[in-house]
Amino acid sequence: MDDAQLVAALRRGEETAFAALVDRWSPAMLRIARTHVATWSAAEDTVQDTWLAVIGGLDGFEGRSSLRTWVFTILVNRARTRGTRDRRTVPWSSLSDGDDPREAGSWVDAARFRGADDPYPDHWTPSGKPVPWAETPEGSALSREAMSVLESALAALPERQQTVVRLRDVHDLTSAEVCELLDISAENQRVLLHRGRSRLRAVLEDLYRSESA
Structure with missing residues (x-):
């Protein structure tokens, strides 16, 4: 779907469209948020807050920018606000930077995800379905x-x-x-x-x- 179709689907409350968007954009949003806040948990909170703001602000989206740019701008604004607030309350030097579970080496085999040519790229392969070589x-x-x-x-x-x-x-x-x-x-x-x-x-x-x- 193009932006207009996607926004219309989101405004209609289509959960599958919203879920697909969250799956596709959240990893990048988490990485961006992490450049502004002190910990991965704070970045995750910021991403969650951003999606809530997106849901609440869809009616105000005028299409002057792409939907992704609009969503990511909301994210950056919230991340900067969260980062400034955290620096005022807790010294950054006292915060651990090792709370990202992805850094523990627990990566999932890429073969368990659908490929780029699949109608649902990067989604899990169907349960019980063998993954062909x-x-x-x-x-x-x-x-x-x-x-x-x-x-x-x-x-x-x-x-x-x-x-x-x-x-x-x-x-x-x-x-x-x-x-x-x-x-x-x-x-x-x-x-x-x-x-x-x-x-x-x-x-x-x-x-x-x-x-x-």
Whole structure:
């Protein structure tokens, strides 16, 4: 659906449309919120508050920007407010940065999700339905190893580089959207993206070089 159709569906209260939107945009929203608040739990609260605000403010959406830009702008405003409030009440140095469950290595096998060519990309595969091999077991094992290495390398990037790379290459935001949402210049965005991608490429080159050897 285009923006007009999606907004109409949301205003009609279609739960499937809203659920699909939440599934698709929340990971990027969480990453953006985390650049403004002290902890992942605070970022999760901010994302939840944003979706509640979106529901309550749909009638006021005039379509002057894309729906995604409108939603993400609400997110940034709330995240900045939350970050300012938290800094006034709790020292950032006293807050743990290790509360992201994704950093504990408990990643789900990518084969359990539908592919990009599926009508519902990135959704879980149907319960009980076998996942067909798209390649040989050896190739699949290497692909999973590469993704694991790549994710580890991505997580090891400096925070600003990691955020820009995730938003551009994982969540498919445009350069203009990233600049606006993170309040950075186009040149700064390009530098961060280039440096992050270069590090990831070097890691993959080392991996495949060792496999070839």
